[in-house]
Amino acid sequence: MNSDITWEALAEDALLLRFGETIDPATNARVHAARRQVQARWPDIECVPAYASLLLRFDPAQWSGSSPHRQLHDAVRTLLDDTSESNDIGREVIVPVLYGGEFGPDLADVARHAGMSEHEAIARHGAGTYRVAMLGFAPGFPYLLGLDPMLAMPRRADPRLSVAAGSVAIGGLQTGIYPQTLPGGWQLIGRTPLSLFALRDASPSLLQPGDRVRFRAIEQREYEQLAITGQR
């Protein structure tokens, strides 16, 4: 089943494995399964997962011979063929969100765009199970797959110079959470009081690649309590 994996030598110390050419949950699940297996077998190789590809940064001197990239690729393919892993491993993280109001200034636009009430838009966003496809753009920014297609909405024509940390947003068919205050063009529908990224060496990011995420709608009062305790 891994015969469709293509590979590319991206740099002297980097091998890119491609599992497909589209953004879809099944392809992304294969990326994360492969990442876990490679990481377990070769802890020194740094893995960078994306939607449909996995980058391996390795020491070419350790894979000596005429073609270190081919050797590593062959070894990874053998590893993936020999081990079967369910694609549905990964933690589930519940993210509380205060939807709408001043924290979700674009919720009304998103609901109008979808032809539904704000209440229904919140219900649909909260009903989904999402997968952290990859992190990027800024430290700890999760690109989440699994948005209800009804809620998809293009990015804003004029991006905001400052989007508050914790903002939950929709960009096209994706949803994500701003870990810090950043410029950004996604549609803001709510905000979480959780800290997504903190400079702790052990686990700086609340969300890891491959994690499943569910949102839970909360009220102002709970938002304030959680914000004070700084819990994550």
Next chain:
Amino acid sequence: MSVTVLKPGLLSSVQDGGRREYAALGVGRAGAIDGPAWRLANALVGNSGDEAALEFTLMGPTLRFAQPAVIAMTGASTDAHADQHALPGWTCCLLPAGSVLRLGGMRQGCRGYLAVRGGFTSPVVLGSRSTDLHARMGAFGGRALQEGDVLTIGEHEPWPSQRSIDMPRALRWSIDPRPWFDAMPRPLALLRGHHYDQLDAASQRQLFEATFTISKDSNRTASRLDSHRLALREPLELISEATLPGTMQLPPSGQPIVLQAEAPVTGGYPRIGQLAAVDLPRLAQRRPGDAVCFRETSLDESLQRLAQRQERLQRLLLRIAQRLESA
């Protein structure tokens, strides 16, 4: 042990070998943009290797050393004076307490390194002291040095007889910078990227035949190339995947950019090339307005050149350690 920043220079920051193992969380490596120059500066002061040094750009900082210090400067050839004494680069220099070190303009190159014995000891953030200006991570909250900043230096053995230094001076030997620094610009080796074939025929030729210039908008994230715009045969809609230092991207503007030390970990622009790792520091040393052209290389050749550079660097590091020992 402290060093006060009297003038910050144009863009000076604390850098080490960079932040590894957090790319999957969206955290880039950052770190010294000219790795070998940074590594050699550390070696010249007797550091073990991965200590943080200062990287400065085009115009260096002015610093006051409260205590005696052992320093070395590498990278771009920079006018350096401690009090009234001119100091050379690519060697080990000794400063008495109270010295004011003035790093001025650069005769050649764009990025210089100042290492101190003991290293600069700003807090370690996710395994590195490197400043990530974009993610605001590292020394001083992830920003460039400012006037009045105080840097601290790590514990180290005072060597050689530091306390008896009464005026700034350099050791009598230095290393040859030529293998590590291009005085005569030459073509940089570039691997074809995944989307090279998507360039139109004229752009495919231009990439390896035209002379580009370094844009003034270049920074630690990317070197931007002016003078020629390249075009794809038709627009591509790509899904984001990993990017690296050295990746040459073509955004819709048609201006090629080569990612540098602060490369974002992922990107969605067409990837038309990958600069050979050995030539990435050479590109980083080109100044805004400098010419740059590319020649095509193969993965085999670039792997070989990288292995040769590592070997040469290791030999030199050993020789430096031996000379310092006998100094």
